[in-house]
Amino acid sequence: xxxxxxxARKRVxxxxxxxxxxxxxxxxxHADATIALTFRNELELLVSVMLSAQTTDVNVNRVTPALFRxxxxxxxxxxxxxxxxxxxxxxxxxxxxxxxxxRGTMKMLVEEFDGQVPRTLDELTRLPGVARKTANVVASExxxxxxxxxxxxxxxxxxxxxxxxxxxxxxxxxxxxxxVPREYWGVFPHLLIWHGRRVCLARRPxxxxxxxxxxxxxxxLT
Ligand code: SF4
Numbered sequence: 001x002x003x004x005x006x007x008a009r010k011r012v013x014x015x016x017x018x019x020x021x022x023x024x025x026x027x028x029x030h031a032d033a034t035i036a037l038t039f040r041n042e043l044e045l046l047v048s049v050m051l052s053a054q055t056t057d058v059n060v061n062r063v064t065p066a067l068f069r070x071x072x073x074x075x076x077x078x079x080x081x082x083x084x085x086x087x088x089x090x091x092x093x094x095x096x097x098x099x100x101x102x103r104g105t106m107k108m109l110v111e112e113f114d115g116q117v118p119r120t121l122d123e124l125t126r127l128p129g130v131a132r133k134t135a136n137v138v139a140s141e142x143x144x145x146x147x148x149x150x151x152x153x154x155x156x157x158x159x160x161x162x163x164x165x166x167x168x169x170x171x172x173x174x175x176x177x178x179x180v181p182r183e184y185w186g187v188f189p190h191l192l193i194w195h196g197r198r199v200c201l202a203r204r205p206x207x208x209x210x211x212x213x214x215x216x217x218x219x220x221l222t
Contacts, residue, residue: 008217015163018215019179022161025211026191030198033190035141037061042117042142043109044068049137050101050129051092063091074106074115101129119144132170140186148176149189153196160200160218 012018026033036057037048044064051060067088071077077085086099105127109115118124119142124135136149148154150169154176158164164175180188199206207213207220 008219009162012162012215012217015161016179018161019163020181022212022215023180023184023188023191025215026195027187029211030191030194033187033194035137035190038064040068042138043074045141046105046117046130046138047071047102049134050105051089051098053094053098053134055093060092063089074109077102077106078110098129104128105130117142121146132173136173140189145186148173148180148185150176151189151193152202153193154189156202157192157196157200160205160216161212162217 037045037052038061039045039048047067048060048064051063070088082099082103085102086095089095089098089102092098108127109117113123117138118127119139121132121135121139124130124138125132130138132147133149133151136145136147139146140149150158150173155167155169155172158172158176163179164172166172166175176188177185195210195212196202199210205218205220207216210216210219213219213221
């Protein structure tokens, strides 16, 4: 599905000429596209995004209401025995590794950031267990977008739409940053994620219902 023939590329035209039309149509189609995690403040945002690795947002949202009632400040995550925190986040999977990351992050927040969540990607990626994708999501939600989030949906759709030929998320992000206008870096991943969940499904993309099918070199309709 991913690779597309040169004729298809010729049919839809160069990516720079398509990107604004792709954005305009997705903005109408998924006007409600936003982050699916539930949080009330920047610390809850950071924790939710860290917990969402290797699981669904729905699964994280099931765990966090009780978690956030119990753990309100970075210090709270350090005040309980490791096993207790592991138990509290167990349903999100990889709970031992996530507990290590959470505790390391909370320790650094307390010791180096005055208990606050930093805003720059350089600072965020210093936090234990916080990779570029997590940092990008957090910075963007806090209104400090510095890159483009590349998750599994963004990767798949960018490739199908012929916006990148890369497989590595960092290289995909670089390709996208060259063609997506800066003011759309924050919303663009949400649009692709929701389009990927609702229409451009991993196994059976619904090209016949897709508003991008005349702009997509991978469309099954042609
Ligand atoms: S036409 Fe739409 S659904 Fe089909 S591959 Fe392209 S983006 Fe995905």
